[in-house]
Amino acid sequence: MTTMVAGPNLLADLLSGPRPTEWASLREAAELRLAGRELPATREEDWKYTDLKALAGLAFGPAPKATVDISSHLLPEMVGTRQVFVNGHHAPHASCASAVPAGVRYFPMSHASEACHALGSIGNGVAKGLFEDLNTARFQDGAVILVPKNLKVALPLHLLFITKAETPIAVFPRVLVLLERGAELELVEEHHGEGAYLSCPVVEVHVAEGAILRHERVQRESPEAYHLGTLKAEVGKGGQYHSRTLSFGARLSRQQPWVRLAEGAEASLDGLVLLDGAQVADTHSFLHHAEPQASSHQLHKCIVDGKARAIFNGQIRVAPGAQGTDAQQQSRNLLLSETARVDTKPQLEIYADDVKCSHGAAVGQLDPEELFYLQSRGMNADDARNLLTYGFAADVLTHIPVASLRRALRQLVMARTQATSLGDLG
Amino acid sequence: MSSTLNVVTSQEYKYGFVTDIEADSVAPGLNEDVIRFISAKKGEPDWLLEFRLKAYRHWLTMTEPDWAKVAYPKPDFQKIVYYSAPRPKKPQYASMDEVDPELRRTFEKLGVPIHEQEALAGVAVDVVFDSVSVTTTYREKLATVGIIFCSFSEAVKSHPDLVKQYLGSVVPSSDNFYAALNSAVFTDGSFVYIPKGVACPMDLSTYFRINNKESGQFERTLIVAEEGASVSYLEGCTAPQFDTNQLHAAVVELVALDRASIKYSTVQNWYAGDKDGVGGIFNFVTKRGLCKGKGSHISWTQVETGSAITWKYPSCVLLGDDSIGEFYSVALTNHKQQADTGTKMIHIGRNTKSTIISKGISAGDSSNSYRGLVKVQPKAEGARNFSQCDSMLIGQSCSASTFPYIEVQNRSARVEHEATTSKIGEEQLLYFQQRGIPAEEAISMIINGFCKDVFRELPMEFAVEATKLLSLKLEGSVG
Numbered sequence: 001m002t003t004m005v006a007g008p009n010l011l012a013d014l015l016s017g018p019r020p021t022e023w024a025s026l027r028e029a030a031e032l033r034l035a036g037r038e039l040p041a042t043r044e045e046d047w048k049y050t051d052l053k054a055l056a057g058l059a060f061g062p063a064p065k066a067t068v069d070i071s072s073h074l075l076p077e078m079v080g081t082r083q084v085f086v087n088g089h090h091a092p093h094a095s096c097a098s099a100v101p102a103g104v105r106y107f108p109m110s111h112a113s114e115a116c117h118a119l120g121s122i123g124n125g126v127a128k129g130l131f132e133d134l135n136t137a138r139f140q141d142g143a144v145i146l147v148p149k150n151l152k153v154a155l156p157l158h159l160l161f162i163t164k165a166e167t168p169i170a171v172f173p174r175v176l177v178l179l180e181r182g183a184e185l186e187l188v189e190e191h192h193g194e195g196a197y198l199s200c201p202v203v204e205v206h207v208a209e210g211a212i213l214r215h216e217r218v219q220r221e222s223p224e225a226y227h228l229g230t231l232k233a234e235v236g237k238g239g240q241y242h243s244r245t246l247s248f249g250a251r252l253s254r255q256q257p258w259v260r261l262a263e264g265a266e267a268s269l270d271g272l273v274l275l276d277g278a279q280v281a282d283t284h285s286f287l288h289h290a291e292p293q294a295s296s297h298q299l300h301k302c303i304v305d306g307k308a309r310a311i312f313n314g315q316i317r318v319a320p321g322a323q324g325t326d327a328q329q330q331s332r333n334l335l336l337s338e339t340a341r342v343d344t345k346p347q348l349e350i351y352a353d354d355v356k357c358s359h360g361a362a363v364g365q366l367d368p369e370e371l372f373y374l375q376s377r378g379m380n381a382d383d384a385r386n387l388l389t390y391g392f393a394a395d396v397l398t399h400i401p402v403a404s405l406r407r408a409l410r411q412l413v414m415a416r417t418q419a420t421s422l423g424d425l426g
Numbered sequence: 427m428s429s430t431l432n433v434v435t436s437q438e439y440k441y442g443f444v445t446d447i448e449a450d451s452v453a454p455g456l457n458e459d460v461i462r463f464i465s466a467k468k469g470e471p472d473w474l475l476e477f478r479l480k481a482y483r484h485w486l487t488m489t490e491p492d493w494a495k496v497a498y499p500k501p502d503f504q505k506i507v508y509y510s511a512p513r514p515k516k517p518q519y520a521s522m523d524e525v526d527p528e529l530r531r532t533f534e535k536l537g538v539p540i541h542e543q544e545a546l547a548g549v550a551v552d553v554v555f556d557s558v559s560v561t562t563t564y565r566e567k568l569a570t571v572g573i574i575f576c577s578f579s580e581a582v583k584s585h586p587d588l589v590k591q592y593l594g595s596v597v598p599s600s601d602n603f604y605a606a607l608n609s610a611v612f613t614d615g616s617f618v619y620i621p622k623g624v625a626c627p628m629d630l631s632t633y634f635r636i637n638n639k640e641s642g643q644f645e646r647t648l649i650v651a652e653e654g655a656s657v658s659y660l661e662g663c664t665a666p667q668f669d670t671n672q673l674h675a676a677v678v679e680l681v682a683l684d685r686a687s688i689k690y691s692t693v694q695n696w697y698a699g700d701k702d703g704v705g706g707i708f709n710f711v712t713k714r715g716l717c718k719g720k721g722s723h724i725s726w727t728q729v730e731t732g733s734a735i736t737w738k739y740p741s742c743v744l745l746g747d748d749s750i751g752e753f754y755s756v757a758l759t760n761h762k763q764q765a766d767t768g769t770k771m772i773h774i775g776r777n778t779k780s781t782i783i784s785k786g787i788s789a790g791d792s793s794n795s796y797r798g799l800v801k802v803q804p805k806a807e808g809a810r811n812f813s814q815c816d817s818m819l820i821g822q823s824c825s826a827s828t829f830p831y832i833e834v835q836n837r838s839a840r841v842e843h844e845a846t847t848s849k850i851g852e853e854q855l856l857y858f859q860q861r862g863i864p865a866e867e868a869i870s871m872i873i874n875g876f877c878k879d880v881f882r883e884l885p886m887e888f889a890v891e892a893t894k895l896l897s898l899k900l901e902g903s904v905g
Binding site (some may be wrong): 049141264294321323333335336337338339340341342343344345346347348349350351352353354355356357358359361363364365378 | 493804822823832836837839840844
């Protein structure tokens, strides 16, 4: 971290380089919105618990192209369906999309024509976030995925964003996913890295009528990284969007998913956050039930150790006239150390009367009775604690459809919860 | 709701009369001279004038909070009358019979048991009219066990040391915009002191009424329960019907020492404005209890049915080890009413416990929000909180929101929050009607069932009043 020098204004610094020539009008509009703005301060309600002061004093240079060894990230189910981006740039030699069925358009954004006008249009009418605009203004590259009408893609697609920062750099990964009517897709999006860097990814998703997207998101940034991500998803009539976000890395991370549901649409927005040391992880979600008969389900779990802090702000809005809405939200938090901290705020805003909405939040430590029960069966105290901690996390992982990914993540969670000595729980 | 259930026209506000009593008022507006006038009028000691001026100077630097989910025209603080007292026909009353008959009739209409001989058994009442405390009943009887129950102004004169020790000790004068304003201009209120080991033999009660069209009401309540003492305190509020908005910015401070217990119950029925949202009270109140001693206990119970705008968060600071805080609330909004209410439970001591039960009912075009904070500080080993916030929506154009803030910095804490939203179902109504119970009555029964966890915390006569009040307020809103 000593290589970082304090800059006068982080935003201005990040925007100081030349504006890329592609998508110029989109970028210009974003820059206009950013003009004169500063990093949000904790006096702003949305950033009350997440202090960006440490970030404000840093400087990040432009991201150079680099090569990395991706062998440890490959998953057997996804041979021939991956696009790899290193330091924000497409890595053609590491990518391989040969197994993707005909009809699916799956290519780096730098190959897309600007006629791909959906970019930047998801969630129009809703104010753009600062880090979303920053991405729009300066994204280097990213992935475009278009699945045509009624095509059900059998193989999961794999997006790998890897950052290798020898000196502090800023990367702005961008993803656009468009599912036409009745299409189905499974997508795995992973973020890995080493060194000190800032990553501000933006993922835009449009699920048309009756289409289904399953989206697994893994954030394993380097312990010195800042990750400030935005997800915007619009789900059409009767469409389904299911996402699961697993946040393990980064010194400070923020996930900001926004989902709008049309009539009869379904969404799930699950999350698992595992923190240690001085990590801070913030999830600010917004589920907008804009039309009747849609349902949403959210289970957000945090396990916090060391001096780490987890923040959850989950907003559900049921618009006037959105009758028959069914929205369920749970925020569950486990504190493992004396100095860990959780701030959670599940929110309901309801403007229709014929709805079923509930939310719950719980913060605590492991149940002494459960610990006692395991010990009465001959397990030692440490193993009992680790098993229960693992169990707390594992229920978010159970339904990951890609077997090798599920297994890898379970191993990771077992290692993080010191449950490996218990044998294979996968 | 189905068209088979008819819309009955809404019942008008029952307490909307104006009592024509000559009042002793100061011209509208606020400056240091007005504060000096109030202080002089009340013959206050210098330290209290200083307290007011300090609060006023701080208030000038503050801005009105706008984070609550309420929208209203900001009051013009220079148009408010800061002092309005019913002018006595004679300087002193020899007996209750000498009180202005108009005033007595007002209280008869309100059903306040002002006459001692007619008083509800065991209720001692302090009546605050606009800004000034008019009468306090039963005080001699209370004095025999050492309890002080009098108007705030009187307490300043007769027990200045107690007032000086505790005033502003729970809600500092700089706490928030409205608390600062109140600290500068408060005119009267109630003072209660329960000495060590005394269990107050009867419920104490204050009745607040705003009568003057331009007046604001800024009362101040201070209740101190010494070691092992206990008291149950009731507060009721009404106001006449005017087409302008009046401001009510009260401050209530409770202090409970070792093993002391304070139960504070409110039925708030300030005028809510008409069905189009014209007029009504702006109720911007700061209520906070300090569980200062070990094993102390503070319980807030509120039934909020009135006011155009409600901004109110009765809170508990759980400082003493093993102390307990409770908040039981029913908030009902109808027509254009807006309420943003809830509580704060600040766990500082070890093994502190808190319970929050909040029931919000919104009807008409109203907006009803629960906003709460449960904070567990790092030293609050073994802290425990349970919160339940349920909302019921009646009709398609109202809204219900829940904003629970949970901040936990101690791993041994256990904090749970649950919230649900429901409506009165067609099927439920049909079931009642099949058994010969008319829809209006059925709704009233369902609502009472929804609120029973709170109602059972209310003292008996308040529970009866609250039940009636809710059905009255909802008449016509369920179609």
